[in-house]
Amino acid sequence: MKEALVIGRPNVGKTLFSVNFAEFLGQRRLEVMFRPRDGAAYTRIYPIGQARADLVGEEPHRTLGLQSLVLNVPHGKAVRKVVLTDSTGLTDDVHPVSAVRRAMADTLRQVASAAFIFHVVDPVSPLEGVDLDILRYGLTQDGYAVLANKMDLPGRPEGLAALARLAGPAPVLAVSASDRTGFREVRAFVRRRV
Numbered sequence: 001m002k003e004a005l006v007i008g009r010p011n012v013g014k015t016l017f018s019v020n021f022a023e024f025l026g027q028r029r030l031e032v033m034f035r036p037r038d039g040a041a042y043t044r045i046y047p048i049g050q051a052r053a054d055l056v057g058e059e060p061h062r063t064l065g066l067q068s069l070v071l072n073v074p075h076g077k078a079v080r081k082v083v084l085t086d087s088t089g090l091t092d093d094v095h096p097v098s099a100v101r102r103a104m105a106d107t108l109r110q111v112a113s114a115a116f117i118f119h120v121v122d123p124v125s126p127l128e129g130v131d132l133d134i135l136r137y138g139l140t141q142d143g144y145a146v147l148a149n150k151m152d153l154p155g156r157p158e159g160l161a162a163l164a165r166l167a168g169p170a171p172v173l174a175v176s177a178s179d180r181t182g183f184r185e186v187r188a189f190v191r192r193r194v
Ligand SMILES: Nc1nc2c(ncn2[C@@H]2O[C@H](COP(=O)(O)OP(=O)(O)OP(=O)(O)O)[C@@H](O)[C@H]2O)c(=O)[nH]1
Pocket: 009, 010, 011, 012, 013, 014, 015, 016, 017, 055, 056, 057, 058, 059, 060, 061, 062, 063, 064, 087, 088, 089, 149, 150, 151, 152, 153, 175, 176, 177, 178, 179
């Protein structure tokens, strides 16, 4: 199965996007595989609302390890399965908590094997630091797209043009993980490449 890695800074909406995009593709419950570094992988099954309540958070670094679920992507009359892997947010500074540092290393390790990279950003501020590093790598990959998230909030649509200029020729998809703006475009992006 091809893997789509959801990557970006903490708190930009990676997890809310992952859960709501799975729901958008028809999932009513989620089987989430947690892949801790120091232990065996394990799976939990969530009704979709419970996944949002348990996995999404207002504090940065709510996600502390790789979390995978299977997406059903329509492809003609068939369905193709893609593993969507949500990850720990990346920061520029060395984080004081070792569990966070290790989880960030897991995120980076996953980059090389991903067929798709969804680089989630909050366009309220210009890209810098680690976001530019991800972008530079992404520009070498066909399955790379920037998801400019939180479009439902003030200030985001205004940042879009500058972001598209900076990221070009990589696609920049304007989305709201919260109200599902742009999800059809994300689905079309995946569908063309599965
Ligand atoms: N209004 C709005 N809020 C959003 C959107 N996406 C995420 N949020 C909120 O932003 C906060 C962070 O969302 P998460 O999905 O947990 O962010 P994350 O990138 O997974 O964060 P970490 O796991 O900590 O790296 C939560 O309070 C979400 O409800 C969006 O598109 N619109």
